[in-house]
Amino acid sequence: MPDKPVNLKSLAAHLGLTVGTVSRAMNDYADISVATRQRVQKAAAELGYRPNQNARRLSLGQPETVCYLMPRQTGVTIQPFVAQLLQGLGEALGRRNWDLLVHHAESSQDDLERIDRLVRTGRVGGIVISRPLKNDPRVQLLKDLGCPFVVHGRTAEFADYAWYDVDGEDALVTAVNHLVDLGHRRIAYVGAPLQHQFAQERLNGYNRAVLHNGLTSDPQLIQIANFSDDGGEMAASILLDLPEPPTGIVCVSDTVAFGVLAGIRARGMQPGQDVSVIGYDGLHFGIHANPPLTTMAQPQAHAGRRLGDMLLAIVDGGDPKTHQELQRAHLVRRKTDGPPLQGAVQDNVSEREDIQ
Template sequence: MMEVSLKTLSRQLGLTEGTVSRALNGYADISVKTRDRVREAADRLGYVPNSTARRLALRNAECVAYVIPWQSAHIADPFLGELLDGISAVLSEQRWDLTVTVPRSEADEVATIMRLAKTGRVNGIIISRTLGHDTRVDALRAAKIPFISHGRTQKSDDHAWLDVDNFEAARFATAHLAGLGHRRIAHIYGPLKYNFSAERLKGYRFALTDAGLELDSALEAASEATLETGHVAMKRLLAVDDPPTAVFCVADVVAIGAMKAIREAGLTPGREVSIIGYDGIPMGEHTYPALTTMAQPLSSAGSQLARMLMDVIAGGDPSSQQQIIPAELVRRQTDSPPI
């Protein structure tokens, strides 16, 4: 029996391939009538998205894997919880399952990806915390399994990805602090092997230069994107000869840890030391004072990741599933002019 392709199905229906793909994946911008018509035709003609999907369909596998790099306390990270909420919501609507796997090293991640692809237990894979040169992407390409990355790599032209404009968000946050009158602005950055951390550091430095402020390595402190390392990094910054009056943090959890160090020094976050986080996790609303942040739409980003991956699984062009989303400054109580 001849394989029925997406193109064949589209011709039979007199619709574009994009419309058919979106109908099969339940996109809300496609009418219920069109979705039902497309699904009926797909069932009647025996359409399955591609050879990988056919193999999975025969095993009754309707499952997506989210492969997450391990780090201490990562599973409790509210960032991850928000993202998973969005991913699982879309998959549940389509009656698909989500499996989360947390390998302990980059080598283990690659081995996990190859095993998942070989066994055919999942239809597609989501990866996050992308690296500049990411061996996971190489493995996914070699395995020929549909995938999407939450974040770009240096070679992202041919695969699906969703990312925040990390450079611009960091530039904007730092420029905002400079605009308030701060001249000693610090940055607590994350592991620079991750693209998002490297881009945020670049944006911070660009904004300082653009504002005519001197780059000072003493005002840059490393962290592992945790409460504890944010606390340690802020203590180090407060100990320099000319300490900062403001700090931009790579993540909200880092900023919350830094706020503890500020209070321990007898200072008030948002008064003697302004502080801006990144992510917009709910916890930031409940700190005292409430944390100003560059918020990214985490739950909706998760939903979009799932939809884009399902488009690729359905036979869509991966290179057409690429999207940059903005982060937005949410002003609360921790950013103010210097005293």
């Protein structure tokens, strides 16, 4: 290793090439032969050359920074979701030496103003948004601005932009089917406000499973709660006060499910024995819940990596409509699901139809 840091000029002198040739070789320009590119990149690695990223960005005219817009729900309940997602997103961007900027808005209008300012001032080369509304004005603004973007989730209409999502409707069908297979017939759902598309999809899945399993459709068993552990605890209290309380509860998220567990324990009951509970997200610290939470898992770190890869592909010229990916969640059984207590299983259980 040389005593002084190697810059582009000294690397070019070492190789007997012009600075321009070395620069183009380092950036994989097609007009530089493969042999020359390999020779330059090999020497750069051996000598410890590190490109000046600011100079490179100026020369390319491209801000190599992606902004992640955090969901507007704040506090500790949202942190595990965001942390796991950002881990994967950072890994994907890091492979291209791109930077990650995280933005939190206090309001919808603040979000729109920040997006407009970031794009028009050239500070970011792409944007990632999470948990979109059914009709999300951020999506239309990004399309109008011509900024590369990808959505973690989907709006009600999602044909003409890039997105990565997990099939929440299918996941809730799986969760309800699992409880039915254990013998439950009185199954409740604790959901989130329905302006979010993901909340609507998960409610649709619950309703579809109730219908196809021949369960009684009881509006009292559906609680649309504040999207937090406190909301889950309050919803559990309402459900357990019913004349005929549920023996199983499926939840819109792990965070809400943690509150449901607390509400069950507050009645001196044991989750998984007196009442079964299934969450949604697969957050790692669900292992440490009391008792460990059964959940429909969606790997957030993997989602972050896919979002980063998709966005960079669009930056490179890819068609956003070809970057749309729907994954399935899978059931992770821990300790909060089990058969209902003896006497809670109803007779004359109808045969479940296959759900396509």
